[in-house]
Amino acid sequence: GHIVALCNPTSGSIGRMTKKILTSAGILNEVMANTAFLTTDSRNLTKAIKEGEADIVINWQAPGYWPENRDYVDILPLPEEIAPKKELILNVLTFSTEPELAKDFLEYTGIIGRDVFESFGF
Structure with a gap:
């Protein structure tokens, strides 16, 4: 299986958005049950990918474009009906x-x- 990491909804904006997206999709509890660990923010989600601690995260797109992250991150955009642009x-x-x-x-x-x-x- 894949190692999933998410941001804690109480500590980071991406965590709050992730909770909203997963709740809207009706899969919050299922995904949380299969999440290996929670991070405190977007930066630590990216760090988890770069250090091989996680295979999949839900994060803002922007960090995936940054030069220091490009070689480690594959961006899989979510449809706008699931994750509206801000x-x-x-x-x-x-x-x-x-x-x-x-x-x-x-x-x-x-x-x-x-x-x-x-x-x-x-």
């Missing part, structure tokens, strides 16, 4: 120490940033 929202914080730089970054992302973010799985 919007990435960028804002300038009111307490930013570099508000002009932040605004420049927002302008940059509006021009070519979408392609850059998409290439990294966002």
Whole structure:
């Protein structure tokens, strides 16, 4: 069999999303019963794959595109009806120490940033 690792739904955003996806599919209890261990976050899911501690995880797509992970991770996207895409929202914080730089970054992302973010799985 395959070693399954998931993120704990109480400690990480990917854990909460995984619980939501598996609950919606009606297989939460079955999958949890076959899960070898829980991690605390997305980073530790990727680490489990890289170190051979797990064969299968449910994780955000983005880490699979990162150069340090590409050789270890195969991305199997879930259908949008099971795992809807989330919007990435960028804002300038009111307490930013570099508000002009932040605004420049927002302008940059509006021009070519979408392609850059998409290439990294966002």
